[in-house]
Amino acid sequence: MSAPKKRWIQKGRGALDNPSSRFAAADFELDPEFLEHDEGEPEPTRFLKDTSKSVVSRNSSPDIPFDVSLNPYRGCEHGCAYCFARPTHEYLGFSAGLDFERLILVKEDAPKLLEKELRKPSWEPKTMLLSGITDPYQPIERKLQLTRRCLEVLCDFRQPVSVITKNHLVTRDIDLLAELAQHNAAHVTLSITTLNEDLRRVMEPRTATGMRRIDAVRKLSEAGIPVSVNIAPVVPGLNDGEIPAILEAVAEAGARSANFILLRLPGAVEPLFVAWLEEHFPDRKERVLNRLREARGGKLNESAFGKRMRGSGPYAESIRSLFHIHRKRLDLDERSYLVSGDAFRVPGSSSQPGLFE
Numbered sequence: 001m002s003a004p005k006k007r008w009i010q011k012g013r014g015a016l017d018n019p020s021s022r023f024a025a026a027d028f029e030l031d032p033e034f035l036e037h038d039e040g041e042p043e044p045t046r047f048l049k050d051t052s053k054s055v056v057s058r059n060s061s062p063d064i065p066f067d068v069s070l071n072p073y074r075g076c077e078h079g080c081a082y083c084f085a086r087p088t089h090e091y092l093g094f095s096a097g098l099d100f101e102r103l104i105l106v107k108e109d110a111p112k113l114l115e116k117e118l119r120k121p122s123w124e125p126k127t128m129l130l131s132g133i134t135d136p137y138q139p140i141e142r143k144l145q146l147t148r149r150c151l152e153v154l155c156d157f158r159q160p161v162s163v164i165t166k167n168h169l170v171t172r173d174i175d176l177l178a179e180l181a182q183h184n185a186a187h188v189t190l191s192i193t194t195l196n197e198d199l200r201r202v203m204e205p206r207t208a209t210g211m212r213r214i215d216a217v218r219k220l221s222e223a224g225i226p227v228s229v230n231i232a233p234v235v236p237g238l239n240d241g242e243i244p245a246i247l248e249a250v251a252e253a254g255a256r257s258a259n260f261i262l263l264r265l266p267g268a269v270e271p272l273f274v275a276w277l278e279e280h281f282p283d284r285k286e287r288v289l290n291r292l293r294e295a296r297g298g299k300l301n302e303s304a305f306g307k308r309m310r311g312s313g314p315y316a317e318s319i320r321s322l323f324h325i326h327r328k329r330l331d332l333d334e335r336s337y338l339v340s341g342d343a344f345r346v347p348g349s350s351s352q353p354g355l356f357e
Helices: 086-092 098-102 110-118 146-157 168-181 197-203 210-222 240-253 269-280 285-295 314-329
Strands: 046-049 056-058 068-070 103-106 128-130 161-165 186-191 227-234 257-262
Touching: 056 110, 086 098, 086 269, 098 103, 110 146, 128 146, 146 168, 161 168, 168 186, 168 210, 186 210, 210 227, 210 240, 227 240, 240 257, 240 314, 257 314, 269 285, 285 314
Parallel strands: 046 103, 068 128, 128 161, 161 186, 186 227, 227 257
Antiparallel strands: 056 068
């Protein structure tokens, strides 16, 4: 029997392991020369060209409030230990573990493909979520500016968009988002998990700090852009006690609405998160897992629509009550701000009104 693989915590990484994809016919390890790093140092992030012919995805899940999403990147540098999107990397033959954080696929043609989609006669200007799977403002966006270039296309068409991110970098694009907001066509959601920096560093290692995200709420709000906040995920025994403080901070910063999502552990995320808990919070591990089982019908994950975001049972109800009491006290709305496609246009189209029409 072989000895268990020794784990070592890589700086800036959330996952501790790199399990095989459930779709892989064989295991493989990346060549050290490909990674080009010194032993004991974090493996570098690699960016691979994504040759997808479309950047728009369709959604049919009844508990997700959007029909289409735009995803310029696949995989995410943020390294959030709990990320529900990790299993999507398995469809590419990669691991949901470290590969999800270190092998990022980049859709270089995203702006061009987006414009092609919006010019189709069949296109309906329903709200587009940016991004839906991985964060459109992850660190590489500062250099590549794919998200910004996509926003420029959306501005040209006045296509309604709802942005969701964990990063302060979204404030770089206030000019474009404010332009869309003038046509009631832009909305931003900041995902805020914790204001505890010690917790954030290990749970979301390459994201903006909690206070920087609150600063982003303030800057966006001051620019006239509607802002919502998601406390997501709520992790029993780690950040559930922070709900009132986070709501206080975002309400003061100008958020219009707030919501929460209970921790989800689909597929490969479950063993990755359990290993992360064991490494970083061994004293709280059983409490966290038992609370999750209590809210998930005895399991660590519930995939049923209508239950997967909130959970059920006494613990889930106590979180719901705590959240609702403070949201109501702070006069925050329940629903996110609704954007509109009424101003949608196709630039250069002969069907567009003339200057004096």
